[in-house]
Amino acid sequence: MTTLTLQLCFLIVLAVGGSQSKSVFNYSEEILLYRDPESIVETVKISSSDASHWQENTTKYWRFDIATQNCQSARVNFESFNMAKGDYVVVYGIDNNNKMIGVERFEGKGWRDRGEVNSRRVFAKGLIIELHKKHQESHFLLFYVHYADCVPHPGMPGSVCGSRDWSNIICYRGHNHITSLGNSVFRIRFVTNGASYFCTGWKASDDGRFLTNFHCLGNQTQVSSAELDYKYDSTDCTDDVGSAQKIYHGDTLIQTSGSNELDFTIFTVKENTDHIECLQRSHEVPSPHHDYMMIIHHPAGERKKVSLSSDMDSGGLCRRKESCRNPNDYCYDCDTTGGSSGSPVFFWKFSGRMPVYALHHWGGCPNTGVKLSLVSNAAGQNLGSCT
Secondary structure: OOOOEEOOOEEOOOOOOOOOOOOOOOOOOOOEEEEEOOEEEEEEEEEOOOHHHOEEOOOOOEEEEEEOOOEEEEEEEEEEEEOOOOOEEEEEEEOOOOOEEEEEEEOOOEHHHOOEEEOOOEEOOEEEEEEEOOOOOOEEEEEEEEEEEEOOOOOOOOOOOOOOOOEEHHHHOOOHHHHHHHOOEEEEEEEEOOEEEEEEEEEOOOOOEEEEOOOOOOOHHHHHHOEEEEOOOOOOOOOOOOOOOEEEEEEEEEEEOOOOOOOOEEEEEOOOOOOOOOOOEOOOOOOHHHOEEEEEEOHHHOOOEEEOEOOOOHHHEOEEOOOOOOOOEEEEOOOOOOOOOOOEEEEOOOOOOOOEEEEEEEEOOOEEEEEHHHHHHHHHHHHOOOO
């Protein structure tokens, strides 16, 4: 059995069949998903009207407790969220001193009135959900809990190599050439077989063509379902808070590799992207003296990160491995995880524009990206040009 794991777009919704268990969490292989040793996604599927899971507080609100198990942080997702006027939901963490942290309040139909709410990630020993409800029509479905920074699951291949070294891109605001590159990198959310996934993609040509992995967007239906979050960045170096400036929508599938070998898809979006710079691409093989690497990506669908530091490499920066399992790929220990698929891989320079050398697509420590020279040769004019 291969130890490689596709950095497949972080799964965020998974339908669960069968009768409702009376326990809070129904553990099975279908609903306990490990995308890497430090991340767990657990489908919960508990309704706001399911009284068996809610504790009635003396002040007439209902409370649901979630322990973070062997993990350091967690966040929750609500579907079908619709609170009548005056009703609301509060989500917060409890720290080791039993104090409230990361308090958020949600009303109405959630983000952009879509009936969906994603709470922020809170570093806490547990999460509390409070339902303050007076109207019968108010409802929601607690659909999943995403745990992160967990004790590794035995036998699972890694994609966070050593300690997790990525940082919010805003931490590099003193390096304008990094933050400028990041403006061309998008979080992609798409739907397949009724489930919703995250990947990463980037603008690759002057005329608005985008590039991601084939195993993310492999057909026109998936491209049509895609939403691309522009500047989905954190507003602070140490926290994961912030929202996208704009959402773009997938339009036309231009070309796919048709397999995971070169693992690329070229597509367009419906909106005009002339104000967004494309990322230049390189066909050259970097010399051994220029082998420091950097990845800009949306791991686990989180706000934009930069993987440049590495406790696995000499000098403290990610470096290219001398040999790779597949000659089509570059290998590295830059940290990635589910959702990083499709991100651009650069060779580091202290100034000036850095071209993209690889399209990240596999985890397994070392992690790997397809050489852009091979993608460009296979795509030809379909990839367009970036001046």
